[in-house]
Amino acid sequence: MKSIESIRLTSAQERGVALSAAGYNVGMLPADLVYIDLYTDSGTSAMSDRQWAAMMLGDESYAGSRSFYRFEAAVRDYYGYEHVIPAHQGRAAENMLSRCLIRPGHHVPGNMYFTTTRQHQELNGGIFHDIIIDEAHDPDADLPFKGNVDLAKLERLIGKVGAEQIPYVSLAATVNMAGGQPISMANLAEVRELTRRRGIPVMLDAARAVENAWFIKQREPGWNGRSVADILQAMCALTDGATMSAKKDSFANIGGWLAVRDPALAEQARNLVVVYEGLHTYGGMAGRDLEATAQGIEESVQEDSIRTRVQQVAYLAGRIAAAGVPIVRPVGGHAVFLNATAFLPGIPHEQFPAQTLTCALYLDAGIRSTERGAVSAGRDPVTGENRYPPLELVRLTIPRRTYTQSHMDVVAESIIRLYGQREKLRSGVAFAYEPETLRFFQSRFRPLSGEPLFG
Missing domain, CATH: 3.40.640.10 (Type I PLP-dependent aspartate aminotransferase-like (Major domain))
Structure with missing residues (x-):
């Protein structure tokens, strides 16, 4: 490595305040308040x-x-x-x-x-x-x-x-x-x-x-x-x-x-x-x-480059799958996808379990991920009803050439810890504000329990 970037681990209290201010949408969080950012691999990789x-x-x-x-x-x-x-x-x-x-x-x-x-x-x-x-x-x-x-x-x-x-x-x-x-x-x-x-x-x-x-x-x-x-x-x-x-x-x-x-x-x-x-x-x-x-x-297209990239994704997937965490199989090349429906079976799809899980992951360890389920699917343009795709997922997208194995270990330990405490999440979230298009970027939510998630 010829250059490094400082990141800061926030306290649980800081994360709770930040997530509430962001309307329980991790995409609205300031990057300075994110410890490990797996929101996307788009434009976030390290250049050579x-x-x-x-x-x-x-x-x-x-x-x-x-x-x-x-x-x-x-x-x-x-x-x-x-x-x-x-x-x-x-x-x-x-x-x-x-x-x-x-x-x-x-x-x-x-x-x-x-x-x-x-x-x-x-x-x-x-x-x-x-x-x-x-x-x-x-x-x-x-x-x-x-x-x-x-x-x-x-x-x-x-x-x-x-x-x-x-x-x-x-x-x-x-x-x-x-x-x-x-x-x-x-x-x-x-x-x-x-x-x-x-x-x-x-x-x-x-x-x-x-x-x-x-x-x-x-x-x-x-x-x-x-x-x-x-x-x-x-x-x-x-x-x-x-x-x-x-x-x-x-x-x-x-x-x-x-x-x-x-x-x-x-x-x-x-x-x-x-x-x-x-x-x-x-x-x-x-x-x-x-x-x-x-x-x-x-x-x-360099063989060593793409091999290393795919193997890092596989490493994270292997760690959390070995602990019984439900993921999408087989593992892809850019991200590990958590099966939010199986992770949080008590939360119905109209309460957006994947969105709820992204919030829980941030609250636990400052890790930002992406909802890929009903929120991302949007509404039917004819009926106006929410689309509920069969896959209700949380995407852990790994930027290329950016994080080390130690970072992946922190992510794995957080997910495994959350999975062991999943019964604490009994209700999900609802829209507080919903834009017309690509709503997952700027929507705001409220916990249906009336209390902070994992509060």
């Missing part, structure tokens, strides 16, 4: 010495920066797409793609939703359809590729609405909301063949595609002898384009891109990026961040 050095070479020219051309070459070399449009982060790329392709009444199938992806699809008039295999909704189903598409579901949807009403198939690799589950190369090829026959594009959420490539190398027959870089290229070759948050696999603190093969779609996206992000050669990113992302792309 070569990334910091690359930032010093950043060309901040408004148009045609040399940093853009290095960035563009890195995306082309490692992901294989010809046309590259930079954006300030992944959801900006999702916005451009949705505005370009989705019209009111369109149907967008995908291997489970992700919050921002579905939000952009719905805001542009699309209707999302979950076509992931049924086992992905079972936290205990221990299958190697729970991110796979159910081809029969996809074919039924095409038959029902018509291929012309499906602007693209939206594929995540890995599937965040299912617990970081990968899609297999064989399944991706089957999806590609079906959509090619029906004239439907396939668009990839590539934020953690390097992790997906690693799991293919480890779990899928015939790929063990191939490099992660080769597997990543093969995955992308089966798709027509991708959105990317460079804040994940590429170790960047900010940045992303939309990349496509169709030159007409690329030109449409460039026109949008000029309106919403910046010129098509910087797209809301500083030249120094374009340089850091380009370097991060090169480092992301």
Whole structure:
């Protein structure tokens, strides 16, 4: 380590006051009051010495920066797409793609939703359809590729609405909301063949595609002898384009891109990026961040790098699973997901057990995690009713190259301790304030007991 960052362990009293002031939403806490921050791995990873050095070479020219051309070459070399449009982060790329392709009444199938992806699809008039295999909704189903598409579901949807009403198939690799589950190369090829026959594009959420490539190398027959870089290229070759948050696999603190093969779609996206992000050669990113992302792309496919990353996640999962704590299996590459329904069986889904558990974890040890359940799922846009997905999870997202094994031990001990005291949590939380979109970020809650949680 060439640099360190100080963190402070707060007292239980401080955490209680802070959580109450934040409306029992850990996302509203000041970072200074968080001891170990597992809220997200997006933009929170530690950059390498070569990334910091690359930032010093950043060309901040408004148009045609040399940093853009290095960035563009890195995306082309490692992901294989010809046309590259930079954006300030992944959801900006999702916005451009949705505005370009989705019209009111369109149907967008995908291997489970992700919050921002579905939000952009719905805001542009699309209707999302979950076509992931049924086992992905079972936290205990221990299958190697729970991110796979159910081809029969996809074919039924095409038959029902018509291929012309499906602007693209939206594929995540890995599937965040299912617990970081990968899609297999064989399944991706089957999806590609079906959509090619029906004239439907396939668009990839590539934020953690390097992790997906690693799991293919480890779990899928015939790929063990191939490099992660080769597997990543093969995955992308089966798709027509991708959105990317460079804040994940590429170790960047900010940045992303939309990349496509169709030159007409690329030109449409460039026109949008000029309106919403910046010129098509910087797209809301500083030249120094374009340089850091380009370097991060090169480092992301290094075998030792991805192996270490996945093994750290597996270490935390192994410790808490050995104590009987219910988690999603198999363990993904970026996070450990606690099964909040099994962890807190006495709290009904309308009292948001996953949200409640994120609060309890912060109160116990100052650890910030993320709710991935009914709060994240939002409301049905037609009925206005809460969606209650089968998976009610708490995500412990591990930033890359940031925390040591000792930090993971602190997290494991807190979770094990909470699990042993779970009977103390008999009631959950209710909304005190609820925004219209992506409510999990800024909602505020109140304990239904009328007293502080674990009070």
